Structures are given as C-alpha cells and as structure tokens.
Amino acid sequence: MEMRKQALSDVSESIANYLEEFYKTQMDDLEFTAQIPAFAKSLSDPSNSELLEPAQQLLNISAKTNSVVNRNSIIDLSGNVVASSDPNYQGTNVRDSSMFKTLIEQNKDSYNEVVDTPSNGSKCLALAIKIYDTSQKPIGILNRNVSIGSINQQISQRKVGDSGYVYILDSKAKQLSTIMEEGLSSEESQENALNNDADLKKFISDVENNRLKSNTGFFTYNYDGTPVIANYEKIPTSGWVVVVCMTQTEVFKEANTLQTMLLLTTLTITLVALFIGIQLAKTITNPLTYLTEKIKQIQHENFSVRCEIPGDDEFHELADNINQMTETLEISKHELVKTNELLKKSAYIDGLTNIPNxxxxxxxxxxxxxxxxxxxxxxxxxxxxxxxxxxxxxxxxxxxxxxxxxxxxxxxxxxxxxxxxxxxxxxxxxxxxxxxxxxxxxxxxxxxxxxxxxxxxxxxxxxxxxxxxxxxxxxxxxxxxxxxxxxxxxxxxxxxxxxxxxxxxxxxxxxxxx
The missing domain is CATH 3.30.70.270 (Reverse transcriptase/Diguanylate cyclase domain)
Known part of the structure; x- marks a missing residue:
C-alpha cells in the first residue's frame, strides 16, 4: 500500500513541477513583454494610430510564434480593450470582469483564472499583469489567453495504475484540466461525478478559500460511488492544485492478496494440525516442525521458500499446496515491484517522446x-x-x-x-x-x-x-x-x-x- 501511495505522490509532484515551470515561464514572458516601451506608449494615447500600430504588431507576432497563446490584448484603466490579436475582442469593455477587478480594484500584482473561449466554448487560461509607465504608475493591463491543450497532453501521458486519474484545480477551484477514465464521455459528466461527494466538496471549498493545511497530503472520497484515495500537491506560485487519484481497491489490492493468502496458509496448517493431532506423535513431529519453520519464513515475505516432503501422504500434499501459494505470492510481489518501478520511471520520462522530462x-x-x-x-x-x-x-x-x-x-x-x-x-x-x-x-x-x-x-x-x-x-x-x-x-x-x-x-x- 505504501508503495502505491508513494507512486501517487511521485506523479502528483512531477505534474506540479511541470505546471509550476509552465506558469512561471508564461508569467515571466508576460512580464518581459509588458516592459516593451511600445505598449506604454500606446496607452498614453489609444486614439493615436501611429502609437497603437507597433503595439498591435507585437501582439500579433507573439500570438503567432508562441504555440500555446490564443490571444494577446492591451486594456486601459477604463476597461477598454485598445489592442488585441483577436479583432473580435478589440473594442470591448471588460470593466466588470474578474480580471479587471482583481488587478485594478483590488490592486493585485497578477491574475490567473480558467475561462471559456467564446469562439468554441473550450477552456483556456487567462493571465494578466499591469503595464506601468516610466514613473512606475499603472496605466493598463496586458492580458494573455493561453491554451491548456499542452497541459492536457502532459497529464494524459501519465499512467496512474489501472484505475487512476488526474485533475487540476486553479486557485478559485475551477477545473483547469481533467484526465479521467474513458467511461465518462463528457467533461460535464466528469464534473458531476467529482462534485457529488461531501468530502470532495470540502476539499474543493478548502482550495477555493485557501484553507489547505499543507501544500501536499492525502485524502479520501467517493467518486461515482467508488472509494478513492487521492494525493494533492499545491503550487504556491499560482495557487493551482494537482490531484492524483486511485481507487482504494487497487491501492490495497496487493496487500489484501498477500494477507488473504497468508491467512489461508495459516488456516490450512491449523486444520491439518488438528487432523493429524490424533495420529502418532512420532510420525508427525518432524514434518510439522519443518512446515512450521517454512510458514514463518513465508510470513516474513520470503516467497522464494519451497517445501520438500517426500512420499504421498497428507504432509506431501500440504507441502505442494504451500508451494503453489508461495509461487503465486512471489509472482504478485514481483508484479507489484515492476508496476511501481514503471510508475516511478514515468515521473522522469516524457510520455510522448520517451526522452527525459x-x-x-x-x-x-x-x-x-x-x-x-x-x-x-x-x-x-x-x-x-x-x-x-x-x-x-x-x-x-x-x-x-x-x-x-x-x-x-x-x-x-x-x-x-x-x-x-x-x-x-x-x-x-x-x-x-x-x-x-x-x-x-x-x-x-x-x-x-x-x-x-x-x-x-x-x-x-x-x-x-x-x-x-x-x-x-x-x-x-x-x-x-x-x-x-x-x-x-x-x-x-x-x-x-x-x-x-x-x-x-x-x-x-x-x-x-x-
């Protein structure tokens, strides 16, 4: 069980590291771009086409050359979109938007939130920072909408056992990305299944209200009626939370198998001991002592142990049964170790290209x-x-x-x-x-x-x-x-x-x- 939980933790940490660098790269690039003088000049007089044209060209170039950028826009302090790489967005007013209220009215330094793309209804990531003049006075906003396709692609490559799945929440507990089992045909059905549990609702509420007690940990809930163990990893820079899950059945599967078979072995020995207790002490003492010692080794997970008792009596049959059980236990342990090695490897190898990540x-x-x-x-x-x-x-x-x-x-x-x-x-x-x-x-x-x-x-x-x-x-x-x-x-x-x-x-x- 501990090996499975560690594998969950490794995968969530790996995805969190990727997302942290993804977010930092985009915000660093946004900050670098906001310092280009052409943007400040365009906001000094948005009605002047000669000042606006260089900024418009830079927005268009950035949107075309960066594979994850959907739209770049400049917004003045009245909420007017004065320039944008999307002609349909230019000229609109966003004063009532969460972005404008966060940066201007609440005077925050940066903004990120999952939003819907009006053109096709898909989700994208809205990022924004302030634009300053030469005296470091805020004069507008640089807004960038980023595709989350690369994020979906990255986490869809992560294999989490047979039943595992991954989802990512932004700082307002909106689903930034969700990769789940194939039985859920739509994103809406995924969200309904995820939100239909009190424990999960509490976790999402803690994310939304910044009440998580630590940046990483485990919790349990029921997903569509199935008990689930989840590991979460919070990304401090963005406030996003990665959640990697696996059904409790799979987490405990190997441990339950080993315990059940060991119990069966012990019960078998006990029943045989009762049966042969009525036999002559001299004919049973040596084989029974031998088998008892072998069972003790098996109970310490030495599954390579084999019992060798010649003849065709009950002791020989019992030894054969014990050998079959230990062979099964040895195979199960080997498969468990192999599975967890593959999970650990997936945290360091890019799933698409098979080169280091x-x-x-x-x-x-x-x-x-x-x-x-x-x-x-x-x-x-x-x-x-x-x-x-x-x-x-x-x-x-x-x-x-x-x-x-x-x-x-x-x-x-x-x-x-x-x-x-x-x-x-x-x-x-x-x-x-x-x-x-x-x-x-x-x-x-x-x-x-x-x-x-x-x-x-x-x-x-x-x-x-x-x-x-x-x-x-x-x-x-x-x-x-x-x-x-x-x-x-x-x-x-x-x-x-x-x-x-x-x-x-x-x-x-x-x-x-x-």
Whole structure:
C-alpha cells in the first residue's frame, strides 16, 4: 500500500513541477513583454494610430510564434480593450470582469483564472499583469489567453495504475484540466461525478478559500460511488492544485492478496494440525516442525521458500499446496515491484517522446550545477509548430516532436543531456565541454538535422527551430535564472535574420577573446 501511495505522490509532484515551470515561464514572458516601451506608449494615447500600430504588431507576432497563446490584448484603466490579436475582442469593455477587478480594484500584482473561449466554448487560461509607465504608475493591463491543450497532453501521458486519474484545480477551484477514465464521455459528466461527494466538496471549498493545511497530503472520497484515495500537491506560485487519484481497491489490492493468502496458509496448517493431532506423535513431529519453520519464513515475505516432503501422504500434499501459494505470492510481489518501478520511471520520462522530462533534466542540472568549469545550456522551440497542429491536427504535431526527440537521442552522452520541457520546447544541458566552438558546432548540427525533416506521416513539411545558447559565466545566478538567460537568447534568435541561434548577449564576447 505504501508503495502505491508513494507512486501517487511521485506523479502528483512531477505534474506540479511541470505546471509550476509552465506558469512561471508564461508569467515571466508576460512580464518581459509588458516592459516593451511600445505598449506604454500606446496607452498614453489609444486614439493615436501611429502609437497603437507597433503595439498591435507585437501582439500579433507573439500570438503567432508562441504555440500555446490564443490571444494577446492591451486594456486601459477604463476597461477598454485598445489592442488585441483577436479583432473580435478589440473594442470591448471588460470593466466588470474578474480580471479587471482583481488587478485594478483590488490592486493585485497578477491574475490567473480558467475561462471559456467564446469562439468554441473550450477552456483556456487567462493571465494578466499591469503595464506601468516610466514613473512606475499603472496605466493598463496586458492580458494573455493561453491554451491548456499542452497541459492536457502532459497529464494524459501519465499512467496512474489501472484505475487512476488526474485533475487540476486553479486557485478559485475551477477545473483547469481533467484526465479521467474513458467511461465518462463528457467533461460535464466528469464534473458531476467529482462534485457529488461531501468530502470532495470540502476539499474543493478548502482550495477555493485557501484553507489547505499543507501544500501536499492525502485524502479520501467517493467518486461515482467508488472509494478513492487521492494525493494533492499545491503550487504556491499560482495557487493551482494537482490531484492524483486511485481507487482504494487497487491501492490495497496487493496487500489484501498477500494477507488473504497468508491467512489461508495459516488456516490450512491449523486444520491439518488438528487432523493429524490424533495420529502418532512420532510420525508427525518432524514434518510439522519443518512446515512450521517454512510458514514463518513465508510470513516474513520470503516467497522464494519451497517445501520438500517426500512420499504421498497428507504432509506431501500440504507441502505442494504451500508451494503453489508461495509461487503465486512471489509472482504478485514481483508484479507489484515492476508496476511501481514503471510508475516511478514515468515521473522522469516524457510520455510522448520517451526522452527525459522537465523533472529529470532539472534533477541532472541540480546535481552537476557548477561542479565543472565549462557548462552550457540550449533552449529551443519549433518555428511554426502551432501551424502544424492547426493545419494537420495534433497527431502531426506529435510526429514532429518525436522526430526532434530522435535527433536529440542521437546526441545524448555522458556530458550532453537533452530533455523535453513541454509543448514544443526542448532543453539541452552540456557539461564539461572542451571548447566553446564545439558547443556552437553542436547547436548548428541540431538545427541542420531539424531542417532536414521534410516528411511526416507522408505529408511534406518544413521544420526549423530557434535556439538560445548561454554559457555559465555568472557566479551569482541560480538554475532558474540561467534558464531564463537561454530563454532571452532564444527570443533574440527568433528575430535574427542571419542565424537560427543566438548567444546570450552578455556572453557574446566569449568568441572574440582573440
């Protein structure tokens, strides 16, 4: 049972780590974008088309190049949407919205909430922060609606036993994402089943009112009449909560099987002892003592024990029965260990591409960080990946990701550690390189191989990537800040007309030392 519960905890922690980085990446990018002077200028006089046009172009570019962004918008302090990548949204007023009230009326620094997409009714994640002028006075809002498709894809790849399922709540206890068993045909039926239990309602109320006593823990409830054990993991930065569940039947299955069979074995010995108690003491003492010792070993979970009693009497038959039971117990224990090893592995391997995931690469980086003098980092994403998904479907997007992962598997070594962060973003940690030129050669090789992908599932495609490079030269930064440097370099690469990669600007002189 404890192994199963630990597996639940591992999966919820892994998903929470992914979501924390997903949220942080989006909010960091939003904050970086809000500081672009064109946005503040556009809000100084929204009626001036010359001031508004550069901001409008930047909103459109960001929505097209970021595969998870559905819409970017600028809102003034009156609630008017003065610019948006969605023409249907521009010109509307959002003064009565939860976003406007949270940021302006309640003076909060940031906002995130699950909302419905008006165009198709699907859910998306609304994020927003304030835009400030040069005197740090708030003059408007930068709003971004983000697709949760990549979140659904990430958690749908997590196998939680035979009966497990996952759901994610935002800080207001709205379901950000739900991956459940196939028997529930619609999201509405999922929500009805989840909300039809007093214990679960209390948990959801605690999430909504920020009353959870700790950031992680276990609780139980009934889901559609079935007892469930759940592990939750709260993400402090966003207030989201990951819940990973498994039926109590499956959690206790192996333990119940072992206990039942051990009980049957003990009862069998007792009945036989009673039966043979009327026999001559001399003919039963030695076999009974022998069997008793074997049973004690079995009770200590030594299921490799076998009983050997020659002859064809009751003792020989009993020994055969005990041997059959221990063989079954040994197989059950082996399957339990194997299942839990697979669950633990799934916490570190990306389910779609079968390369290390975010949790795995962060663990590797934390282990080796600054232990060698020469360390570098690549961060890249695919250009036009959103177009592939929208044009051909997500199965083609998955094929593109797997084709890139195949390239990365080919470069992996004791010093090169590739991983998929999520969506179409990949991170490569390079440890103990010999020469900076070797690092650039590796980057060019990766980009060239991606461009050589010309066919996916019998469809012609043109793939390319934008890659940011940073070398670990600053003794004061941590791992997250280092990744942020690679992200800034990747952003520069997207706007570089002469090269598909860019080096973090403060390190560019590394190649001009001669």
């Amino acid at each position: 975010r949790k795995s690469i962060y663990h590797t980086m934390d282990t080796l960080f600054r232990k060698y003098n020469n360390q570098a980092l690549f961060l890249f994403d695919l250009n036009g990946f959103k177009t592939i998904n929208d044009t051909f479907g997500h199965h083609m997007g998955d094929a593109a990701l797997n084709a890139v992962a195949k390239i990365l598997k080919g470069i992996a070594s004791d010093n090169v550690f590739p991983a998929r962060l999520g969506g179409d973003e990949f991170l490569i940690f390079i440890n103990n390189y010999s020469n900076p030129k070797d690092v650039l050669d590796l980057a060019e090789n990766i980009l060239r191989n991606i461009e050589n992908i010309k066919n996916l599932r019998e469809h012609p495609v043109n793939l390319s990537a934008s890659l940011g490079i940073t070398f670990l030269k600053d003794d004061t930064i941590n791992r997250s800040q280092w990744i942020r440097q690679a992200d800034e370099a990747m952003y520069d690469a997207k706007h570089n007309e002469t090269s598909a990669y860019a080096i973090y600007e403060k390190e560019a002189d590394l190649f001009h030392e001669d």
